[in-house]
Amino acid sequence: MKRPASILIVMTILALVLGWVIGGFFTSTSVSKVLASIPASPIVVDAKYNESNHTIEYSMLNPGGTSLTIIQESFVFQPGKETKEKSYIVSNIPVNVKLLPGVITKVELKLKAGTEALHFGDVVLATFTYTHPLSGDLYTVVHPFTMGQAKSAARQSKTQKSSGGKK
Amino acid sequence: MRGEKTLWWVFFIIFVAFLVLGTLFFAATIIENPVAASFFLGLTGFWLFANRLIFGFAGITDTAHLIAKGEDVDRYRLILHSREPMERVKDLSLISILILWRNYLEPYRYAYYLAFFLTFIISMLFQLNIIHSYVGIIAKGFMFGASVPTIIVLGLDVFSRAYMAELLKLAVEK
Numbered sequence: 228m229k230r231p232a233s234i235l236i237v238m239t240i241l242a243l244v245l246g247w248v249i250g251g252f253f254t255s256t257s258v259s260k261v262l263a264s265i266p267a268s269p270i271v272v273d274a275k276y277n278e279s280n281h282t283i284e285y286s287m288l289n290p291g292g293t294s295l296t297i298i299q300e301s302f303v304f305q306p307g308k309e310t311k312e313k314s315y316i317v318s319n320i321p322v323n324v325k326l327l328p329g330v331i332t333k334v335e336l337k338l339k340a341g342t343e344a345l346h347f348g349d350v351v352l353a354t355f356t357y358t359h360p361l362s363g364d365l366y367t368v369v370h371p372f373t374m375g376q377a378k379s380a381a382r383q384s385k386t387q388k389s390s391g392g393k394k
Numbered sequence: 395m396r397g398e399k400t401l402w403w404v405f406f407i408i409f410v411a412f413l414v415l416g417t418l419f420f421a422a423t424i425i426e427n428p429v430a431a432s433f434f435l436g437l438t439g440f441w442l443f444a445n446r447l448i449f450g451f452a453g454i455t456d457t458a459h460l461i462a463k464g465e466d467v468d469r470y471r472l473i474l475h476s477r478e479p480m481e482r483v484k485d486l487s488l489i490s491i492l493i494l495w496r497n498y499l500e501p502y503r504y505a506y507y508l509a510f511f512l513t514f515i516i517s518m519l520f521q522l523n524i525i526h527s528y529v530g531i532i533a534k535g536f537m538f539g540a541s542v543p544t545i546i547v548l549g550l551d552v553f554s555r556a557y558m559a560e561l562l563k564l565a566v567e568k
Contacts, residue, residue: 238548
């Protein structure tokens with residue numbers, strides 16, 4: 228009886244493949260469940276100055292699986308060479324912006340009313356305070372925005388600042 | 395013969411152990427995991443319908459094996475399984491009654507494969523995002539649960555058919 232033996236082998240291989248697939252399915256569902264419960268830090272992927280509203284619009288990506296809430300903004304304005312405006316600090320602007328998981332959300336930062344429009348070289352160092360549902364702690368993201376500079380330059384200044392902080 | 399019987403018992407004990415461990419595992423995970431719950435539901439629900447097929451095909455395979463080896467087969471039991479009137483099948487050969495038994499299972503086999511196919515198609519509709527919903531992963535778990543008894547049915551189906559083909563070949567050659 229050759230045929231039953233070969234059928235047995237084929238069915239055994241099929242059953243093993245099926246078991247593998249089922250195991251993979253359960254692993255993937257549980258892993259995605261775990262990943263979805265980890266809160267991530269928001270990433271500022273883009274910042275643009277809106278001259279007509281006198282605001283800076285930040286595009287923030289929430290790469291994690293839980294939603295985050297920005298509850299507070301504050302910023303430091305440092306003048307460049309071309310502006311007559313003096314440096315100032317605005318702190319504790321209460322906001323309530325929800326960052327949904329895996330989505331880029333627009334966050335607005337209103338500059339001080341009555342001040343001049345941003346000129347080339349002006350720096351706005353914004354701090355966003357956010358919370359996540361797993362704890363009551365506050366976390367911050369600091370983003371330096373330099374008017375008229377390419378994104379890579381802004382990123383460079385950020386790394387310089389962080390390395391300077393370590394020293 | 396003795397080794398065969400020992401092997402059978404070893405496989406049976408492994409099977410029961412898997413069943414018990416699996417049930418315990420699912421009982422522990424079902425509570426928080428709706429996917430595991432739907433998997434278990436698919437497994438038990440489809441097994442309920444597959445039971446007749448599993449034991450039927452296994453019985454046919456076993457009987458065909460016994461007939462091929464020339465051992466004694468309980469004719470009364472064979473007639474009972476074929477669900478045919480006594481007067482009609484009394485004088486038939488054992489192989490013919492075996493074929494009648496398989497024919498009796500044919501509509502159940504067809505309906506079972508149809509039900510599994512529908513389950514598979516529904517989970518595929520979710521998978522391909524034709525219907526977009528959280529229910530998709532539940533349907534997929536249900537489908538995977540249903541595929542476990544289905545592969546057993548499929549294997550025994552093909553197996554019993556192969557055994558019967560061998561038996562018919564022997565009978566025709568005589």
